[in-house]
Every structure is written in C-alpha cells, then in structure tokens.
Amino acid sequence: MPTSKPTLVGVTGGIGSGKSTVCKIFAVLGVPVYNSDNRAKSLMVEDKALVEEIKAAFGEEAYSDGQNLNRSFLAKEVFSNPSKLQKLNSLVHPAVGRDFASWVAVQSNQPYVIKEAALLFETGSNNSLDSVLLVTAPEELRVRRVLARDPQRNEKQVRDIIGNQLKDEEKKKLADYVLNNNEQELLVPEVVALHEALLTAAAKKAAKEA
Ligand SMILES: CC(C)(COP(=O)(O)OP(=O)(O)OC[C@H]1O[C@@H](n2cnc3c(N)ncnc32)[C@H](O)[C@@H]1O)[C@@H](O)C(=O)NCCC(=O)NCCS
Numbered sequence: 001m002p003t004s005k006p007t008l009v010g011v012t013g014g015i016g017s018g019k020s021t022v023c024k025i026f027a028v029l030g031v032p033v034y035n036s037d038n039r040a041k042s043l044m045v046e047d048k049a050l051v052e053e054i055k056a057a058f059g060e061e062a063y064s065d066g067q068n069l070n071r072s073f074l075a076k077e078v079f080s081n082p083s084k085l086q087k088l089n090s091l092v093h094p095a096v097g098r099d100f101a102s103w104v105a106v107q108s109n110q111p112y113v114i115k116e117a118a119l120l121f122e123t124g125s126n127n128s129l130d131s132v133l134l135v136t137a138p139e140e141l142r143v144r145r146v147l148a149r150d151p152q153r154n155e156k157q158v159r160d161i162i163g164n165q166l167k168d169e170e171k172k173k174l175a176d177y178v179l180n181n182n183e184q185e186l187l188v189p190e191v192v193a194l195h196e197a198l199l200t201a202a203a204k205k206a207a208k209e210a
C-alpha cells in the first residue's frame with residue numbers, strides 16, 4: 001500500500017554489470033529511479049559552488065569552453081590516480097547526497113523508490129537506504145560489454161575503473177538481493193520477481209510503521 005514516505009532501495013553494481021539496464025526495467029514497471037551517475041554529471045555543471053571547487057582542484061581544463069564538463073580529461077585524471085579520485089569524490093558525493101534527499105522528499109505515494117549508483121557501499125550511502133540490490137556479472141563479460149558500449153575507452157581504462165570499485169565478493173556480503181546478470185536467464189522476469197519482493201517488503205514496512 002502506498003505510504004507518504006517511500007521505502008528506499010539502492011541498486012548498485014560495478015561498471016558494465018547492467019545496473020542501468022535493470023533500472024530501466026524497474027522504471028517501465030513504474031518505479032521512480034534516481035540515477036546518481038547522471039545527476040552527479042548534471043550537478044557538476046549546474047551547482048556553481050561545486051563547479052568552482054572542481055576548477056580549483058583540477059584546473060580550468062576540467063571544463064571545455066569554460067562550462068561543459070570535460071569528462072574524458074577528468075576520467076584520465078582520476079581513474080588512474082586514487083588520490084585524485086578521492087578528491088573528486090569528496091567534492092561530488094556530498095552534493096549528490098543532498099540532491100537525492102530533495103528528490104526523495106517529493107516522491108510521495110510511492111511504495112518504494114530506487115537510488116541507482118555505481119558506488120553505494122563504497123560511499124556508505126547504503127546506510128541510509130532500506131535495502132540494496134546488487135547486480136553482478138562475470139568480470140570478463142563486463143569488460144566486453146563496456147568496450148562495446150563505450151568506444152572511447154580502452155581495456156586498461158575499464159580495468160582501472162574496476163580496480164577503483166569494491167569487489168563483488170565484498171559487495172555480496174552487504175547486499176540484500178543479488179541479481180546475476182550473466183545473460184543465462186531472461187532479465188525481465190527476474191526483475192519482475194524482484195519488483196514483487198520489493199513491493200511485499202515495502203508493504204510490510206508500511207504496516208509496521210502505521
Ligand atoms: C570522472 C567522470 C567525469 C568520468 O565520466 P565518464 O562519462 O567518462 O564516465 P562515467 O561517469 O560514465 O563513469 C563510467 C563508470 O565508471 C565508474 N565510476 C564513476 N565514478 C566513479 C568513482 N568515483 N569511483 C569508481 N568508479 C566510478 C562507474 O561504474 C561508471 O558507470 C565521472 O565518472 C565522475 O564525475 N565521477 C566522479 C563522481 C562519481 O563518483 N560519480 C558516480 C557516483 S555519484
């Protein structure tokens with residue numbers, strides 16, 4: 001039954017696991033999805049204080065024409081340099097956290113909503129969610145998918161990104177649900193089954209709080 005405060009579900013997974021694909025199916029089922037990666041990129045352009053902090057830390061080159069996020073420059077800077085990545089994370093993640101809270105505040109009458117993020121356990125933001133679904137796939141399949149999807153990245157760059165993310169074995173210990181997106185099972189029925197489980201969990205939580 002819909003509540004005024006929705007249950008908060010995280011969907012995470014390493015690069016190329018298929019979490020965006022899974023979230024597109026949840027969205028078709030009517031579940032509101034907050035895409036942290038996309039929102040982060042918007043905030044890195046729209047949030048003036050954040051823009052100034054990024055320019056101060058990474059130089060004017062972080063923006064092409066002074067205003068468009070220079071993603072390829074930043075990707076080269078941070079994904080092969082953990083301390084630079086940590087610096088960028090420390091600027092961007094608090095802004096995303098505030099933006100997500102404002103988004104949740106206007107999601108009334110929803111049983112549950114989804115926060116999709118490449119990094120959830122790594123940032124500790126799982127602690128403010130009710131449950132987390134981890135999407136996994138074998139690493140070699142993930143690398144192949146990303147190289148096919150992102151022609152601008154080479155294999156070393158993809159493996160560097162993987163190296164900056166928590167390993168699936170560690171994430172599995174922290175996740176409430178795991179979806180193995182290894183292309184051996186049909187994805188849509190698996191997401192529909194998870195949707196039903198999440199609706200049941202949200203209804204139980206709402207009944208307890210009523
Ligand atoms: C460095 C940036 C500009 C590169 O942009 P680009 O379009 O090339 O890559 P994209 O954002 O699509 O990221 C590619 C993949 O890398 C992984 N990734 C992104 N940010 C991070 C990070 N901080 N740590 C580890 N992996 C990351 C994700 O799996 C992601 O899907 C961008 O990734 C970024 O701003 N990252 C820092 C902010 C962040 O942490 N965003 C994600 C969570 S809010």
Ligand SMILES: Nc1ncnc2c1ncn2[C@@H]1O[C@H](COP(=O)(O)OP(=O)(O)OP(=O)(O)O)[C@@H](O)[C@H]1O
Nearest residue numbers: 013014015016017018019020021118145149183187
């Ligand atoms: N079950 C599947 N069958 C076939 N292709 C798939 C499947 N799942 C994902 N893909 C493809 O693999 C690629 C990576 O998937 P997706 O973009 O959803 O991953 P992601 O986890 O969101 O990655 P990133 O962290 O880079 O944003 C996409 O091109 C997608 O179409």
